[in-house]
Amino acid sequence: METEQDEVAQDELGPEIALDKDPFQLTVEDVYDISHIVGQDLLKISREARGVSSLVSDLQFKIVRVLEMLEALVNQSSLSAEELKMERDNLKAEVERLLKDGPQMGVGPDKMVIDLTDPNRPRFTLQELRDVLQERNKLKVKLLVAQDELQCYKSGIIPSPDDQIVTLENESMITCSPRENESKEKSTVKSLFSFKQGKQT
Amino acid sequence: MQNLQVAPVSRSRIISNMPKPYTPEACHQYQTQFDAEVQTVCQQRNAGAIGLKMSKAVMVGDLYVGKTSLINRFCKNVFDRDYKATIGVDFEIERFEILGIPFNFQIWDTAGQEKFKCIASAYYRGAQVIITAFDLGDISTLENTRRWVQDALKENEPDTCSIFLVGTKKDTLSEAELERTEQDAVRLAIDLQAEYWSVSAKTGENVKEFFFRVASLAFEQSMKKELEKNRGNTAQIGVGNLIQLDGNSSDKRENETQLNMNCC
Ligand SMILES: Nc1nc2c(ncn2[C@@H]2O[C@H](COP(=O)(O)OP(=O)(O)O)[C@@H](O)[C@H]2O)c(=O)[nH]1
Ligand SMILES: [Mg+2]
Numbered sequence: 001m002e003t004e005q006d007e008v009a010q011d012e013l014g015p016e017i018a019l020d021k022d023p024f025q026l027t028v029e030d031v032y033d034i035s036h037i038v039g040q041d042l043l044k045i046s047r048e049a050r051g052v053s054s055l056v057s058d059l060q061f062k063i064v065r066v067l068e069m070l071e072a073l074v075n076q077s078s079l080s081a082e083e084l085k086m087e088r089d090n091l092k093a094e095v096e097r098l099l100k101d102g103p104q105m106g107v108g109p110d111k112m113v114i115d116l117t118d119p120n121r122p123r124f125t126l127q128e129l130r131d132v133l134q135e136r137n138k139l140k141v142k143l144l145v146a147q148d149e150l151q152c153y154k155s156g157i158i159p160s161p162d163d164q165i166v167t168l169e170n171e172s173m174i175t176c177s178p179r180e181n182e183s184k185e186k187s188t189v190k191s192l193f194s195f196k197q198g199k200q201t
Numbered sequence: 202m203q204n205l206q207v208a209p210v211s212r213s214r215i216i217s218n219m220p221k222p223y224t225p226e227a228c229h230q231y232q233t234q235f236d237a238e239v240q241t242v243c244q245q246r247n248a249g250a251i252g253l254k255m256s257k258a259v260m261v262g263d264l265y266v267g268k269t270s271l272i273n274r275f276c277k278n279v280f281d282r283d284y285k286a287t288i289g290v291d292f293e294i295e296r297f298e299i300l301g302i303p304f305n306f307q308i309w310d311t312a313g314q315e316k317f318k319c320i321a322s323a324y325y326r327g328a329q330v331i332i333t334a335f336d337l338g339d340i341s342t343l344e345n346t347r348r349w350v351q352d353a354l355k356e357n358e359p360d361t362c363s364i365f366l367v368g369t370k371k372d373t374l375s376e377a378e379l380e381r382t383e384q385d386a387v388r389l390a391i392d393l394q395a396e397y398w399s400v401s402a403k404t405g406e407n408v409k410e411f412f413f414r415v416a417s418l419a420f421e422q423s424m425k426k427e428l429e430k431n432r433g434n435t436a437q438i439g440v441g442n443l444i445q446l447d448g449n450s451s452d453k454r455e456n457e458t459q460l461n462m463n464c465c
Contacts, residue, residue: 130320133289144294155209172324173257174294174307 026074035067138168210298217300219421220414223407224383227390227397229363229418235300239424243300255305256419258330261321261349264313266336267369270402272310275412280403287312289320295412299420306416318352325356330363330419337368337382337399343389350393363422364395365415371401 015033018026042060046053107113114121168174219235222228234240260268269287273279276293290311297304309328311321325331331353335342350364368386371379383399390397396414400407 126319129289130323133320137290137292140292157209172290172309173327174255174292 024077026070027078028071028074031067031071031074034070035064038063038067141168141174210296210303214296215298216413216417220410220417222396222414223398223411224387227366227387227395229396235417236421236425238428239421240300242424242428243302246302253305254302254420254423255307256329256416256423257307257309257327258332258415258419259309259311259325259328259353260332260334261311261325261353262313262334263336263342263345263349266313266334266339266342267402268313268334269310271334271367271369271400271408272308274402274405274408276308278405280405286314287317289317290324295416297416297420299417302420304416304420306412306419308412322352322356325353328353328357328362329422330365330415332365332367332415333393333395334367334369335386336370337379337386338370338373340382340385343368343382343386346389347393350395363418364393365411366390366393366395366397367411368397368399369402371399371406372403 015036018030018033019037021030039060042056042063046056049056219233221233222231225231235243260272262268264286265284269285269291270280272293273281276295287310290309292307292309295306295308297306309324311317311324331350333346333349333353335346346366354362366386366389368382374382379399383397386399387397389395396418398407398411398414400411402408
């Protein structure tokens with residue numbers, strides 16, 4: 001686009017405009033324009049003053065060399081500018097793509113990706129773990145009670161039928177309370193434990 | 202627990218004198234004897250006919266400091282070099298006989314991992330004892346005990362819990378290192394109004410002494426609380442129905458509260 005504008009400008013104003021340009025805006029075409037202008041001037045000089053023609057051709061040779069150097073520099077810098085521009089456009093496109101696809105494939109804050117093929121992936125909820133733990137605790141209380149009862153039988157102490165009931169109240173309380181009268185008929189083992197469930201404290 | 206009461210308590214769990222604290226610098230009390238009134242009440246009772254007393258302790262602290270190992274050394278007399286993270290929460294019940302009275306001591310072991318906190322914290326409730334553990338070889342775990350204690354206290358009524366600060370893995374430190382760390386720990390213990398102990402689950406050093414001390418203080422505490430309650434309720438001080446087992450239905454409610462040591 002810039003080159004097009006430059007060409008339009010040059011068509012109207014002639015090649016001289018190249019000499020007024022910011023050196024960092026210079027294109028290879030500008031260098032050729034400058035080369036053309038300088039060439040025209042040198043031609044004029046050699047026409048007017050016949051005696052100096054060999055000096056002028058020396059000078060002309062040097063100017064050509066300088067212009068070649070300028071051409072190389074301008075080429076090089078516009079090339080790297082072009083590369084940077086391409087790089088920038090690629091990155092822009094990449095950012096846009098990521099922003100568009102992001103919500104589906106990436107994860108937002110406080111989210112986690114679960115690999116469904118991982119046999120060790122998380123699959124149980126906190127509540128399920130709570131329930132399992134509670135169940136385990138109940139069984140452990142039962143085990144302890146049974147172990148003690150076994151010890152009683154082994155040592156010849158027969159548990160008396162009117163003592164206490166072991167209770168696992170809500171999650172974390174193991175309590176004992178006196179057994180109620182009506183439960184006296186039940187067998188000792190059965191009435192040893194009743195596990196209350198619920199939220200009461 | 203009827204049979205827990207009937208089955209004889211292991212001879213190695215019988216306590217008749219108040220165990221000594223680890224250091225007088227940070228301890229709950231210096232008395233070498235149980236409270237006189239508590240002793241009298243216990244003497245007046247035939248051990249076999251008395252109801253079951255129990256207290257609940259919760260063990261809190263960072264992951265890997267040695268909480269489970271400490272409990273396993275005391276309750277099962279084992280030490281496992283391999284590490285197995287505690288899932289959520291676990292518990293042991295130790296049966297003591299203190300001053301002739303059967304005493305069931307619940308020790309709740311909790312997971313130090315952040316992800317289990319919301320589960321474990323439900324089990325802090327109703328504890329009379331908070332044991333907070335740190336690794337003597339890792340000073341950052343000492344600093345974290347402050348937060349563990351706060352979390353456990355939050356779940357309980359104010360002034361119902363006694364706190365113990367325990368430095369673990371004593372076997373991994375030289376005398377000089379231990380002395381330095383203990384200075385910091387004792388300072389923190391005083392700050393937290395906790396009793397301080399250094400132990401090793403590996404060698405067993407101070408483990409039995411520690412739990413005996415905790416159980417004895419918890420027992421004394423709960424007896425005193427009941428004496429206090431009875432003083433308020435009736436004129437019968439230290440007689441008859443302190444920890445009555447067979448109540449008639451009219452004062453059953455009261456009995457239950459007395460027997461259920463978890464409601465404080
Ligand atoms: N040397 C030594 N290692 C210990 C001691 N107590 C625990 N450990 C080790 O420390 C690790 C963590 O112990 P554990 O009881 O599972 O820690 P928890 O996460 O606090 O329950 C395990 O590998 C234990 O073997 C101790 O007293 N001495
Ligand atoms: Mg553990």
